[in-house]
Amino acid sequence: MQASIRNVAAAAALMSLSAVQAHVTLPPGGVTADSTYNATFRVGHACEGATATTALRVRLPDGFTLIEAQARNGWQLDTKGRDVTWTAANAQAALPASEKTTFNLRGRVTDKPGTLWFKVLQSCDQGSADWAELPGADGVKSAFPAARLEVLPAGVAPVDVRDAWARPTVPGQRSTGVYAKLTSGVGGRLLGGSSPLAESVEVHEMAMEGDVMRMRALDKGLELPAGQGVELRPGGLHLMLTGVKQALPSGSTLPVTLRFVDKDGREGSLALQVPVAAGDPGAAAGAHKH
Numbered sequence: 001m002q003a004s005i006r007n008v009a010a011a012a013a014l015m016s017l018s019a020v021q022a023h024v025t026l027p028p029g030g031v032t033a034d035s036t037y038n039a040t041f042r043v044g045h046a047c048e049g050a051t052a053t054t055a056l057r058v059r060l061p062d063g064f065t066l067i068e069a070q071a072r073n074g075w076q077l078d079t080k081g082r083d084v085t086w087t088a089a090n091a092q093a094a095l096p097a098s099e100k101t102t103f104n105l106r107g108r109v110t111d112k113p114g115t116l117w118f119k120v121l122q123s124c125d126q127g128s129a130d131w132a133e134l135p136g137a138d139g140v141k142s143a144f145p146a147a148r149l150e151v152l153p154a155g156v157a158p159v160d161v162r163d164a165w166a167r168p169t170v171p172g173q174r175s176t177g178v179y180a181k182l183t184s185g186v187g188g189r190l191l192g193g194s195s196p197l198a199e200s201v202e203v204h205e206m207a208m209e210g211d212v213m214r215m216r217a218l219d220k221g222l223e224l225p226a227g228q229g230v231e232l233r234p235g236g237l238h239l240m241l242t243g244v245k246q247a248l249p250s251g252s253t254l255p256v257t258l259r260f261v262d263k264d265g266r267e268g269s270l271a272l273q274v275p276v277a278a279g280d281p282g283a284a285a286g287a288h289k290h
Contacts, residue, residue: 199243
């Protein structure tokens, strides 16, 4: 089971990296099977050579049951069959190419883990872009990829973790920190974690109290707003490992399992192999001293 969880987590991580290249996307992190999901389709720019987006049509995949679509001021909302379409009422209501926004709908995902592809047709004042391509077996990136949603098995946290790293330690040093960029597509909280190389893994925060920088544990964990990135970094929010059992030299790997709870109270975890690196010692000086 642990091996399958790691494989799913790795696939989700690769998905999040490829999603950066797409221009109509869903937030990274995925969703737990057999649960409701607020799909927020982010439109980054208009079609090539166009000045505004005038319509967006989302084709719902099998495995996603629509509950409701969110209306937009100045746009007409239509649902027909498996299609949800937003159309600007006039040129003034259209989305300028320089602006970014989201088109939102809510539905229930299948109880079978896997990948759901949402094909999205973006119409503009000049031309259109059909974000409908699926990745090929050769691994070549699609020019117009469909929006991807990973449906995860129970127990796997729907959270995207990027750029994780841990500070090195020397023999006799009993604490260190882990940093990363976290995004939950559905919203939830980071509760803490565990590691076979440490006695405890807690969420901590560095903050000024008067003229003194102090560190405190976040007993209720760290909130992860839906679709918004949260960064753990030296001198701020971070994971504090205490009771470290051995030296962690730069270039080694630290196994850490992170624990989360989503907006509906479901608990899940992600098993990571975190690289140990020096990072930026100037910015992080004193970040792990109580």
